[in-house]
Amino acid sequence: MNLRRLILVLTLCSALLPFANTFYAGYTVQRQQLIDTTQESNAAYARKLAQSTDDFLQSALQQLGYTAQLLAAHMGDEPMLTQEATRLRLQTKSFNSVTIYNPQAIVLATSPEALQIKGRMLDSAAVQESLRTRSTVISQAFMSAAGNLIVFISHPIFSPSGEYLGAIGGSIYLKQESMLNRLLGTHFYADGSYLYVVDKSKRIIYHPNPERVGQVITGNTVIDRVISGDSGYAAVVNSQGTAMLAGFAQVPSSGWGIVAQRPQQATLAPLDTLMRTMLYKTLPLTCVLLLVIWWGSRRIAQPLRQLANGAHTMDRADTAQTIQSVQSWYYEAQELKKAMLVGLGLLHQNMSQLRQDVSTDHLTGLGNRRHIDAALARFASQDIPFAVVAIDIDHFKHVNDTFGHGVGDMVLKQLAAQMRDVCRADDVPCRVGGEEFLLLLPKASLTDAAQVAERLRHLAEITELPVVGHITISVGVSHWPHCSPSQTTVFKQADDMLYAAKHAGRNQVQVYPS
CATH class of the missing domain: 3.30.70.270 (Reverse transcriptase/Diguanylate cyclase domain)
Structure with a gap:
């Protein structure tokens, strides 16, 4: 390899490797920034939606509480009980059905009456918990007596004298149209992003795919964290094997977990387009730079090449004049560089020894x-x-x-x-x-x-x-x-x-x- 080729290779490496490193570093930084931004946005979105869901549940409890006060003096008036149950169901449409029952869990009134459970004893865990605790209850998802997957929200009924008279409860059907379904379902994206909600038993109570509602999720670290009360974001792989960027938060009053997630591929798609555009924009300048490098390598190697040619024609009369005309600045600069490197090497060696002597105890060799x-x-x-x-x-x-x-x-x-x-x-x-x-x-x-x-x-x-x-x-x-x-x-x-x-x-x- 002659000097011109060696200079050309080294210069190309010096020019192209930093460019490639900068391009890769820029891609890595931008990629991580997009991921972090998406995860933080999903986490903020999940927290906001968790608060909205909590507000809805608190509003539902307030509605039940107000009706419970009205019914406290009329628990024996079945027409009024039915009328209030219907009013509560239709007034805000917070509930798919409303049920009023006594301390023995016997249904006194229900709306809609098509459920045909009036006079029956309710044995669900949610009803039994409300009777046992005599307080407000937001249940986990369960299958009702009518065969619906529901969440049951109840409020106790006390007489003016403090006697426990039973409870009024509202059911939210998870696989049918409901206020909760509309609250969560308005936040669906077209790029593959979606959110879902699980209760404390890890059962899905909302999902954009209705077939997933009611399934119990296992082996998901995000679900484990949000059910334990944690909030934040993490990278996960969903049940279809798609890499997702998830943000999650817990609904305070119910312990439900809300997870908002977006496909990582959708997040990074703009970056791929950006990097291609950036590459196309830099190619012309890169080509010009390569031409300059090629020309510079020829100029640097020219004096030595002329001296080498003169060495091959030592027997010709004009060789001395030819060598005399060579601009041999490269040789002197190289020699000066070598001398400086040798001098600097000796100086650094002496300084290192001096620093060692100054900071060391001469007798023991320990530090001073x-x-x-x-x-x-x-x-x-x-x-x-x-x-x-x-x-x-x-x-x-x-x-x-x-x-x-x-x-x-x-x-x-x-x-x-x-x-x-x-x-x-x-x-x-x-x-x-x-x-x-x-x-x-x-x-x-x-x-x-x-x-x-x-x-x-x-x-x-x-x-x-x-x-x-x-x-x-x-x-x-x-x-x-x-x-x-x-x-x-x-x-x-x-x-x-x-x-x-x-x-x-x-x-x-x-x-x-x-």
Whole structure:
């Protein structure tokens, strides 16, 4: 491969790869933004519809409550009971049927009378719950005595003296036209988006496909979350295997879950069109750029090619003049670049060694105070909690006075090695002066730090050293921010615990209470 082709390949890679990366990154960001926007919109829509449904249920309860007050003094007047049941059913059309029953669950009146359940005893769980609790009830979906899949809403009837007289209930037929069906059914989209509602038993009580009403959904994480009271959004796959972006919310008064979802494909369709348009718009400029790259590679390689041609004609008289006329700027620039790279490499190597020397204790190889400052600055910038372990060798002055400073240095090096043994990769062991050491434990709890300190204390105690024999250490432990929000205070706390260990007899670990 000659120089012109090499330059052409490298330049094309430098131009096309960033373009492809930018195109891909733009697609990824826009795609995620569309998904997030759709999910948030669906979640907001589900919350709004949940509130509207809750308002409808509260309105239905208010209607039942008002009628219950009217009937309290007329429970023996069957014509009036029937008249009120019919009025309530037809006035707002909130209910498909209305039933009035006594404390024995015997139907006193019903509307429409075509149900033919007057005088019969109702044994549904919803009716029994209303009689047992003597309070308002919004039931789960169930099959009524007349064979309808319904939701039953009831309100108790009390006499003016407080005697329980029975209840009045309204039924909403889930597989027939109803106010609830109209409330939910007006929100159907043509792009495959739809919503459905489940009760607390995960049974579908509304779905744009009537055949799905009454089915119990299992294995759906969105349903599990919304029934448990959660609200938000998630990506799911529906029963037809279509990827959907779902938002969900719970109806407070009934515990129903409302799920609004849109096909992911429909959400991303505008993005595909946008990216194709963007590609078509950028192609002309890309072609011009490729031509410029081709021309530039020829210009860059031309001086060297002329010199190579001159090398092949060394025996001709005009070769010297030909080589003299070559604009050989490329060669000098390349040589200067090499020299600069070598110089920079040596400079960086020396600076790295200098930084190492400045931040390291020359005797033990541990970090010094500058190393501590750098670590603390990093912890603070990243909000990383850390534990401080302050360490001091017991009676170290006696070691120096008795065996000499050479042996003392050996003891310091041995303790430094033991500190490295108990440290993790991210821990910061340091020597802060004399026989005083410090250990910073990022992301460690106070309990973890106390355990590390105890391991180090035990290791120092059981290790037999040449000449000296055994040494002991005293250790103080504190934690930021659990013990104090101030780093300076935490270091003082660890130091105080160190001196507390000294005063308590040495060879022990004292932990600052959090």
